[in-house]
Amino acid sequence: MIVRKHDVIILGAGLAGLRAAVEIARKNPQADIAVVSKVQLMRAHSVCAEGGTAACMQPENGDSIELHAWDTVRGADFLCDQDVAMRFVTEIPDEIRLLEHWGIPWSRRPDGHINQRPFGGHSFDRATFAADKTGFFEMQTLYDTLQKHSNVKRYDECYVHSILIKDNTFSGIAAWDMTSGEFFVMQGKALIIATGGACRMYGFTTYSLTATGDGIAMAYRAGLPLKDLEFIQFHPTGLVPSGILITEAARGEGGYLFNSNGERFMEKYAASKMELAPRDIISRAEMTEIESGRGYDEPTGLDYVHLDLRHLGADKINERLPLIREVAMRFDFIDPIFAPIPVRPAAHYTMGGIHTNLDGATPVEGIWVAGEAACVSLHGANRLGSNSTAECLVWGKITGDNAARYVSQRKSYIDPPGEATREAESSIFKRFNSAGTENAYAIRNELHKTMDTKAGVFRAEPDLEDALRKIRELKQRLPHAKVADSGHIYNTDLINIFEIENLLELSEVVVAGALARKESRGAHARRDYKGRDDINWLKHTLAYRTPDGPRLEYIPVAITMWNPVERKY
Ligand SMILES: Cc1cc2nc3c(=O)[nH]c(=O)nc-3n(C[C@H](O)[C@H](O)[C@H](O)COP(=O)(O)OP(=O)(O)OC[C@H]3O[C@@H](n4cnc5c(N)ncnc54)[C@H](O)[C@@H]3O)c2cc1C
Secondary structure, X not given: OEEEEEEEEEXXXXXXXXXXXXXXXXXXXXXXXXXXOOOOHHHOHHHHOOOOEEOOXXXXXXXXXXXXXXXXXXXXXXXXXXXXXXXXXXXXXXXXXXXXXXXXXXXXXXXXXXXXXXXXXXXXXXXXXXXXXXXXXXXXXXXXHHOOOOOEEEEOOEEEEEEEEEOOEEEEEEXXXXXXXXXXXXXXXXXXXXXXXXXXXXXXXXXXXXXXXXXHHHHHHOOOOEEOOOOEEEEEEEEOOOOOXXXXXXXXXXXXXXXXXXXXXXXXXXXXXXXXOOHHHHHHHHHHHHHOOOOEOOOOOOOEEXXXXXXXXXXXXXXXXXXXXXXXXXXXXXXXXXXXXXXXXXXXXXXXXXXXXXXXXXXXXXXXXXXXXXXXOOOOOOOOOOHXXXXXXXXXXXXXXXHHHHHHHOOOOOOOOHHHHHHHHHHHHHHHHOOOOEOHHHHHHHHHHHHHXXXXXXXXXXXXXXXXXXXXXXXXXXXXXXXXXXXOOOXXXXXXXXXXXXXXXXXXXXXXXXXXXXXXXXXXXXXXXXXXXXXXXXXXEEEEOOOXXXXXXXXXXXXXXXXXXXOOO
16 A cells, blocks of 8 residues: 655645645744645635635724624624634734735725725625635635745645544545545644535535535544534525626625515615625525515526626726626626626535634644634634635634644654555445446435525425435435446546535534524524524534434533624624
């Protein structure tokens, strides 16, 4: 078996992974760092981030870090750990300045200062942006910066299958090099998981095809608890019918939402914030309008409302929202300068993830998590737009810093457990011989339909129970899936099956957590339990894997500054 060794392994090369890699390389030039990604570096999902990165950059004009923290806590429907929010808002302004020093082309105000635009749920214009291609420029800047450091080795197009742990200490990962077809083990002293979110369990989603929650599922299988996974964010403006994101910046720049009666319906739901209310509120408003017959019909059932940018004018659309115009024209043959865009809520963000503490550390020694794969408890029950890329930067830095110090003290590697390694290898290669009777893609379609219709914006017990039954049936069927491609190199057929396996595992946790949580909070809206219930449910869900499905436990929320109040906009 091929065995490789690196001091620190960074699993994932999106914004969080790259920021962590840069931090370790700067802090500890002796550290030998591996960055592993199942796709080419600039194909990470982070390049899709469009609208901006939140930070308090203008205290002289009335913003403050406390206000940013308060907006985040209130937006999260009080399920956010407030010590986490304070750390976040304190550290993000320096990250924006660092990226500036590393060369990012932030959009500017006329006086040359970094510009900031409004975003939903923020009470100050604090989304720093680079037109509507913010994630792309952030990734490119970090990638450029990483080139200065010679102690980083990249493993692109390597699919990591499992995390190997011995005596509650990290020992390595098991991976499959798609380019050569080789299975290998990579031993390390420290691991940072930065594998992104899991919303590809839904059919109508803004996500890249590759964002399949692999790292979260791997950690869960390795015994790590997952936190608050039932909280899935639905973005109000998924382009119909593809689901491609129309950034919130389109409303930040002044776009309006209309129903089929021509009414700006947000007036009924959030009169003071209108189209810039938090996403959970707007998504529920859109679905209520559509379910009440005030949407537009779409042949496949993806009924929609209109996002209208026409009044912004061609110059503003071209300067601030060029990608949105291009996407609408290419995918819907609609030019937003002249016509409204059809939109509806699309699965967009995994608020939960692998349970970590304030430092991004997991209960296993030597393993940290950063970015969307983590649940450090910043976003609680509903993330505010532009707080995610910001989280990737802040906890990329924090976890990188901690891992750099850890490996400078820890001298030896731990041999990976033989049984787990053999199991990982055989679970890859035994599949090649499968003369399966099931079609994995049909299973994936059934999963998508189940999640879209039974665990979407609104939820209720009978639907969630149906969903759980269906997911368990699909889990039984997937091992019988036929692998049509028997080659070892670039066998995307097999990789797809691993990804579907991961999505099924995580869907079960989403639905079990949603079924158990008998209240409505943030993005988790139960038709049968309408109000927020702080007495019984102001707590985080932890899910542990067992052979019979997730075992749920609960831990308290850190309330350090603000007691929960009614959330009104
Ligand atoms: C369309 C869109 C627009 C968005 N716009 C914004 C925005 O404007 N502002 C904002 O704050 N947030 C935005 N978000 C959210 C934000 O982009 C993401 O939360 C963030 O980029 C996630 O970054 P990450 O580093 O955690 O993971 P990712 O960027 O998803 O990177 C994951 C990495 O892990 C690797 N990986 C995964 N599984 C494996 C495996 N099995 N083996 C090996 N490697 C693996 C991948 O190859 C990749 O390199 C947007 C989201 C979407 C969907």
